[in-house]
Amino acid sequence: METKRENRAQYRAAKAVGRVSIILPEMFKDFNVPEQPNSGNLRNLQRDTSKLATEAARSREEWLRQIRPYYILDMMTLGGNIDKLRRLGDELHNFLMGRGTLLRSLEEIDEKLDALNKLKATEEATILQRKSVQEKISESDRIDETLRGQAQKVQSNEKMQRYLEIDSELRKLRNELIRTGFSRLGRPLKKLVSISERGDYALSPEVRENAREYLRKPFTTFLAEGDAYPRLKSVMTAMSGAVSSGKMALKQREAKKVLERSEQVVDRDSLGSIHDKARRAKQAYDQCLSDPETGKLVEELKELRRKGKANRAARDELRRELDRAVQNQQQSELQVTALVKEIQSLARKLTGDELILQPA
Numbered sequence: 001m002e003t004k005r006e007n008r009a010q011y012r013a014a015k016a017v018g019r020v021s022i023i024l025p026e027m028f029k030d031f032n033v034p035e036q037p038n039s040g041n042l043r044n045l046q047r048d049t050s051k052l053a054t055e056a057a058r059s060r061e062e063w064l065r066q067i068r069p070y071y072i073l074d075m076m077t078l079g080g081n082i083d084k085l086r087r088l089g090d091e092l093h094n095f096l097m098g099r100g101t102l103l104r105s106l107e108e109i110d111e112k113l114d115a116l117n118k119l120k121a122t123e124e125a126t127i128l129q130r131k132s133v134q135e136k137i138s139e140s141d142r143i144d145e146t147l148r149g150q151a152q153k154v155q156s157n158e159k160m161q162r163y164l165e166i167d168s169e170l171r172k173l174r175n176e177l178i179r180t181g182f183s184r185l186g187r188p189l190k191k192l193v194s195i196s197e198r199g200d201y202a203l204s205p206e207v208r209e210n211a212r213e214y215l216r217k218p219f220t221t222f223l224a225e226g227d228a229y230p231r232l233k234s235v236m237t238a239m240s241g242a243v244s245s246g247k248m249a250l251k252q253r254e255a256k257k258v259l260e261r262s263e264q265v266v267d268r269d270s271l272g273s274i275h276d277k278a279r280r281a282k283q284a285y286d287q288c289l290s291d292p293e294t295g296k297l298v299e300e301l302k303e304l305r306r307k308g309k310a311n312r313a314a315r316d317e318l319r320r321e322l323d324r325a326v327q328n329q330q331q332s333e334l335q336v337t338a339l340v341k342e343i344q345s346l347a348r349k350l351t352g353d354e355l356i357l358q359p360a
Contacts, residue, residue: 016066023059027052042092050089056082105350112343119339123332130325133318140315147308154301163288163298166281173278174219181232181261181271182218185239188258189215191248192239201247203238211235222275223282229275236262 031052034045060082154160193211196203203211210231213221225231240262242248243255250258264270288294 013067016063020059020063020067023063024056027055027059046089046092049085049092053082053085053089056085105346109343109346109350112339112346116336116339116343119332119336123329123336126325126329126332130322130329133322133325137315137318137322140311140318143311144308144315147304147311151301151304151308154297154304157297159288159291159294160297160301163285163294166285166288169281170278170285173274173281177219177222177271177274177278180274181222181265182214184254184257185261186215188239188243188248188250188254189235191250192235192242195242195248201242201245206231207234207238211238219278222271223278225275228269229271232271233266236265240266 031048034042060079155164189211192201192203193208193215195201196208196211210221214232214235222229222232239248240259243250243258289298
């Protein structure tokens, strides 16, 4: 516009206009009008508008002294636009001061209504889950009833009744053997094997192996014994000797029990009656299973019991799942009730009237 040599004042004024034309657009470059008209965005808009108007006015005053008296820039239009920004900020401030609380309350009600819809959806999902689990439990009950009926039909067979009688007798004898012959001897037997393996107490390989077998399968090993059950007596004799010699350290009461039980088994033949009954029952048991029809029925009964056990385990898990579903439903109902009360309370504060929410 002017060279520095011809007119220094005009040159400075032109340079100032150039600076203003860069500074002001830079101020406006990051200014954004929010898309969503809510109280938070309006507050941000009011704050940004007032800040922009203040900064623009300060820049205008700062450079105005260098531009005068030439007024190369249309100062009236520039000042008018800055004043418009300031008025817009003031109007937004007055609106928020007067209606901001109401607007925020309405927005809060709207937010709570959205939250209520989500909670209702969650509640409906928990109800569907509960009904689904209840149906599965009912189906499991029907399966269990069917399996029980099939098992009863198998058990009603004459040959199966004989088999079940013998099996029950063997179970009773096993319990009696454990109670009278091995009760509280599990730990001493383990210690006997342990000290013999460490070399602290000498045992023949046969006696040590017999002790291991009686630890693993006491009744089966007892049934395999010959007359007067010599292997068990050798184990009890070795255990009594280890206690008496002090090689196997036990509490006084436990040591006394071992010595008494060993004397009963070895010297008094206390298990002779159980051994005879068990061997006869085992022979009858094997004879029953040698019959093809009985063997087939036994396998069928075992399979039915296996399915019944698996079905009961699945039903127990379904019942636990049902308890969780009921708890989730109750929790959802409580949350919905509490949120409805909050919405009604907000509406009563705004309108002064009672608001009743109806389900959609």
